[in-house]
Amino acid sequence: MAQIRKQSMKEQIYQIIKDRILNLEYPMDTPLNLVQLSKELGTSNTPLREALSLLEAEGLVVASLNNKVRVIGFTQESYRDLNRTILVQLLGAYQLCLEDKKNSYLCNILENQLNIQQAVFEEGDINGFITASINFDKGFLLACENHKLLEIFDRLSSLLYLSVTMNHHAKLENRQLNLQEHQHILDAVRKNDVFLVQKLLHQHYDKHLTEESLRHFS
Incomplete structure (x- = not known):
């Protein structure tokens, strides 16, 4: 039983x-039993509802008019919309890096993040791999040093974690492909090949949910 401090x-x-939710202990697109949760956590309804409001603002749960709460579920459309939103941010951050002559700084950040990702991949740490994968992409935001863009990315990070989980949780080859894509992106950034970087980022986020993923996580 989880322990709650006052x-x-x-x-x-x-x-x-x-x-x-992020560890998939609560399956996607399933209702939460609020009575059971309240008893398990030893809390009243008010702080539980307040916590659920925070989760709803983060996009992890959805509340209905009849006070039912469900864990978020992805459709092809919502998955694509999230990917496109992240893609626009990365492309914009990359453009800012170019304008501010921060390409070398960006290379250093991406290289460090890729090394971390490679290390957790070799350790077989799937959750660590997912976090490292997101942090590689976040490197574009860190390098451009635009705090507003970074705030938006961070607000979407939990949803992004779930979406990456749907791609990488089950299959080793998907994680290997992610590493390869990140390596190719880093190589293009090093060469200062702007068109190739943009093309690779588009390909990186042009992902669709497979029927297998939809069955496994729904």
């Missing part, structure tokens, strides 16, 4: 439920 109860409940 201080910051809302935040603790939020973090517990969030971790369970």
Whole structure:
């Protein structure tokens, strides 16, 4: 049974439920049993509802008019929309890096993140791999040093974690492909081949949910 301290109860409940969603302990597109959750966490309805409001703002749960709460589920359309949103951010951040002559700085960040990703891949740490994969892409935002873009990316990071999980959780070859794509992106950035970087980023985020993923995570 998860233990709740009296201080910051809302935040603790939020973090517990969030971790369970991201770790797929609560399957996507399934309802949460609020009565059971309240009993398990030893909390009243108010902090639980407040925590769920935070999760809804983050896009991880959806509340209906009849007070039912479900874990978010991806459709082809919502998955594509998320990928396109991230893609626009990365392309914009890359353009800012070029304008501010930060290509070398970007290379250093991407190289460090790719080394971390390779290390956790070799360790077989799937969750660590997913985090490292996202951090590689986040490197474009870090390099351009635009805090507003970074805030938007961070607000989408939990949804992005789930979407990457759908691609990489089950199959080793998908994780290998992700590493290869990141290596190709880094190589293109090093060569300062702007067109190729843009092309590779488009390909990297032009992903579709397979029927297998939809069955496995729905």
